[in-house]
Amino acid sequence: MTTKINKRDLIALGLAGAAAAAFPASALAQAAKAGAKPQEDIVFGASVPLSGVFAFAGIGIDAGIKDYLTILNEGGGVKGRKVKYIAEDTAYKVDQSMAVFKRITSQNKVNLYYADSTGFVKAVNPEVDRMGSILMTGASFAREISNADKYPLQFMVGPDYSEMVGILLQYIAKTKPGAKVALVYSDTEFGRDPVEAARNGMKSLGLVLATEIVTAPGSVDVSAEIVKLRRADPDFTIFHGYVSAPIPEFITQAKSLGLKSQFMGTFWTMDNSTVMKMGPAADGFLGVMPYRYYYDTEGKSPMLEKIRKMRPEYQSTGYMQGFLAAMLLTEAARRALEAGNELNGKNLKIALSSIRNFDTGGIIGVPLSIKGNSIPIGRIYKADFKQQKMVPASDWIDLTRR
């Protein structure tokens, strides 16, 4: 006997196949939920940019988080509970970051989360508040996020952009009181973030705002801006809102015109490889760094030594940021569990805020205390082109101790 497949059977088969293919993840998740044992691991989710324009930092951040969690889990985890890291690439796009967040949180009971951008942090904040189960940090240092009333379940692993510029201004005021300072920033949310605070900071520190120059992000031709900068003749020029371009172009042209201005940058510009790629003109480039560099050997830095042992090659500042983010998030979890509290956003934030004089194992050169959503500590580093290294140019500056 032969069985013939008619057109209707074919359609039915096709439909069944399509339905099965359409929702494999949700079906699997539900099946897993039904059959799995109670979740013991603490889940650390992350929307990380492993591709796209921010991949240069995202890859380091991902590695930093992974390495810290490896060290932590090998040492017994958090109160005996392992920390499971689930991360996905976002290509630095808000909609994809959100999709990653939704996917990870709908398939796991997530308590700790790393977010990849200011846009995503803003978009996800209402959801984080609504869920109430997550403590979040991330790559954004936007000033808005340091508002703990607006972002109660978030924090940032370092000073916000305004505080970074504040640290630079403190250094300037100490080095050359009454100095003329120029601000060069990109016409983006990132670039404009610290501008108002910088203007106010200069006033209160007795510094003079020589000029403000706004450029397109990543612009190449800066000849008109250089003329403006030359006219203002500042003692210090602070760049913000860029990773690299147009800083090298600015510095090269300014030096060829004989400008004596000292050039400075903020965190995302300050990776060793980024500064060294600017070329010999970048020798002496100053900037604010909340963490020690991979190769720093001064003082006691057991964590840096562990990192160097795990990874003999240079690790970026993004790596350090991810490493410290994982350290602080899991420290909050440890404190919450030690206090006998359930792991939820509120308890985790309370636990995080209880951190006083915390030793980061040398990632930050001074013990840190967390009072709000930011950690306003940083240090000025200077580019030494001969050594191909960033070397300390100041002591650690803690803005809370002003």
Place this chain on the structure above:
Amino acid sequence: MRIGSAKQSYGADAALFDSRTQKAWALLGVAALAAFPFIASEYWLYLACLVSINIASAMGLNILTGYTGLVSLGQAAFMGLGGYTAAILQLRYGTPLLLNLFCGGVVATVAGVLVGLPSLRVKGLYLAIATIAAGVMAHFLFAHLPALTGGPAGLSVPPARIFGVELDTSAKLYWVIVPITALLLLGAANLFRTRIGRAFIAIRDRDISAEVLGIPLLRYKLLSFAISSFYAGVAGGLFAYFFRAITPESFPLLMSIFFLAAVIVGGMGTVLGSVLGAVFMTLVPELLKLIVSALPLGGNATLVLSPVRTIVFGALIIVFLIFEPLGLAEMWRRTRRAFHLWPFRT
């Protein structure tokens, strides 16, 4: 042409669904969409909402580019205008969601008409550049009117409420976003059964001939811009409610290119093309991600495969354009034809 569906009247010829089978499928589709929130996780509902918003905007662009032949790269700017309008109305006046979305559409429509004015003089790439300029201007306004738009930091949008229910999750927003998108699609499908829609198509095929036929070019080109921008404005409003935070950087030029790519990949000048194109452009990167994460590779495979995934996505678009320049909608039609004519070949 489908076998066994002879048309006996003009009305039947212009009907949206020309057979019982089609009506049954449409009903089944509606039922599936209604059942979806009850079986899908928050992740899939999030994607469904995102796809719906993208479909609405792609449909708008398809009316302008696919049906009227006017290339625009200003879709993101129009979405931005709609998004900001809805967000400002919600934040300042707490007006109802549907009114805010409508107002977002209207503001985008007005901007669309203004941007469309050069379309009588310039076409093709020249018009595309003009629409980019409009996008730059809109971006400037978003960033430099802080009292209204929140400046570079943008606006955080409180959740909308309907009948006392706070729409703060994808599961709840689904019931607003998907029906509105369905209505917009239905509107577009009907538009091309009318004189206006046929005028758009005539302009696309040869604008001088259209004018000879008595179609006032300026009026219809502006009308096309207006309708397209209205769709974008409503989609932008939905975007604002969906992401709950908008900044000037939420609506970049790349977003306009995304919609243009969706229209081209899906199929220009078809409603189905807008749907398939938006679904393809939104979901394929996600599906590739799911595939990569499901592969038993371990270690740093995700890290290595992330850029590869982007390349595969780009390659897929190129492959589709080479092998099916008429878009996914044509592939769909061919597949349907194969079923209709089976066991005969097309």
